[in-house]
Amino acid sequence: MIERKYMETNAVTKVVTDEISITAKFIGDMKMFVLNKGMDIVEAIILFCIGYIICRYIRKVVEHILDRSKVDPSAKTFISDIIYFFCLAIVTIVALGTAGVAAGTLAAAFGGIGLAIGLGLKDNIGNVASGIFILIFRPFKVGDYVSIGGAQGTVKEIRIMYTNVATLSNQMIVFPNSKLISSVITNYSAFExxxxxxxxxxxxxxxxxxxxxxxxxxxxxxxxxxxxxxxxxxxxxxxxxxxxxxxxxxxxxxxxxxxxxxxxxxxxxxxxxxxxxxxxxxxxxxxxxx
CATH class of the missing domain: 3.30.70.100 (Alpha-Beta Plaits)
Structure with a gap:
């Protein structure tokens, strides 16, 4: 009986010792990581935040320039969104590089993430492609009075993935661009x-x-x-x-x-x-x- 209790005590002591060793190793690894990469991560976070603010500022500047130019109103929001997301992608890549992510690893990661996003968000990619189709073939433009799927209203915005239509009852209907392309659209403003x-x-x-x-x-x-x-x-x-x-x-x-x-x-x-x-x-x- 005494021998059995002694063995159980030794087993418990070994488990506790192993857990303490693992915890100590984890804390030591985290300490080394913070000492080696902590500043890089902090710099990357700061860089991303500053870059994000700059991207939003760039989008506002682009919108202001397009408002003063002769660009078709239908393309203004679409172009500003494209430039905004492109700049945001560059900021993300630079921030990850600052955090110490190797260029090869970064390229492989973005390739895998891009594939996963492409498979998971195929409908949204279709919305972007449909938005480009709308801007090129122009079945309607901002300001046109249209009927889509039984709903009538004035086109307010053509964005990168969806289009906003304001009804006469002052309601905003959001249509995914891919749905618009596959729907019958009646454009009451096509003629004068x-x-x-x-x-x-x-x-x-x-x-x-x-x-x-x-x-x-x-x-x-x-x-x-x-x-x-x-x-x-x-x-x-x-x-x-x-x-x-x-x-x-x-x-x-x-x-x-x-x-x-x-x-x-x-x-x-x-x-x-x-x-x-x-x-x-x-x-x-x-x-x-x-």
Missing amino acids: TRNLEFTFDVGYDTDLRKCIALLKEVFTANDYVLDKENLAIFVNSMAESSIKIYVRAQVDRVKYFDAQNDLYIKVKEAFDEAGIDIPFPQVVIHQAKD
């Missing part, structure tokens, strides 16, 4: 003018010739309408409760919503004055005779 299309319902007892003449008079007299001599006005169909008259007019794209509002008001006032009925959906019931 837009067509306003109306369908007016009138009752079956309406004199259609007089109604069409009245609509032509209203649209021709309106200042928003640009194609006064080429208005498209015709009977479109005969529905269950009304006759539908179609009107198409060309207006300045910037004044589209103002023109639409004004023309609806003017047509309603003209219909009321002329006694033209705008019917509601109705059902006529005939009672059978006995």
Whole structure:
């Protein structure tokens, strides 16, 4: 029994001694590392922080220069982001070199990291490539009013990986660039003018010739309408409760919503004055005779 306790005590003592030796060795190694590389690491951290601040300053300077130049607004944010990330990559390489990382090791590490990032962030790389595609082929630009995936708004920024669109309800929608390329995009600002299309319902007892003449008079007299001599006005169909008259007019794209509002008001006032009925959906019931 005594011998057994003695052996257990020796085993515990050996484990404690080994742990103390490992800890002492670790502390000694850390001490040597700090003495040999500590200053280099501190210098690398300071260098990276200063470089990061300089990179942000460079991006602001580039944005200011682009704002004063004739560069297309769509490319300004994209170019400034590219320059910023390029400068940040250089700062990172210099900081790691200052920390004592060998050039060969650094190149191998960046190659492996680049491969890992490329595989893990392939979607983001696709966003960058799609952003370049948008800037080259220009399906839209900053300031254009577009419809994408059922959402409508004004393009505010085309960034390196995504595009910001502000809706009429003052909401910001962020579209990944790769999604934009694969979506159907309706650009309402592609031309200087837009067509306003109306369908007016009138009752079956309406004199259609007089109604069409009245609509032509209203649209021709309106200042928003640009194609006064080429208005498209015709009977479109005969529905269950009304006759539908179609009107198409060309207006300045910037004044589209103002023109639409004004023309609806003017047509309603003209219909009321002329006694033209705008019917509601109705059902006529005939009672059978006995």
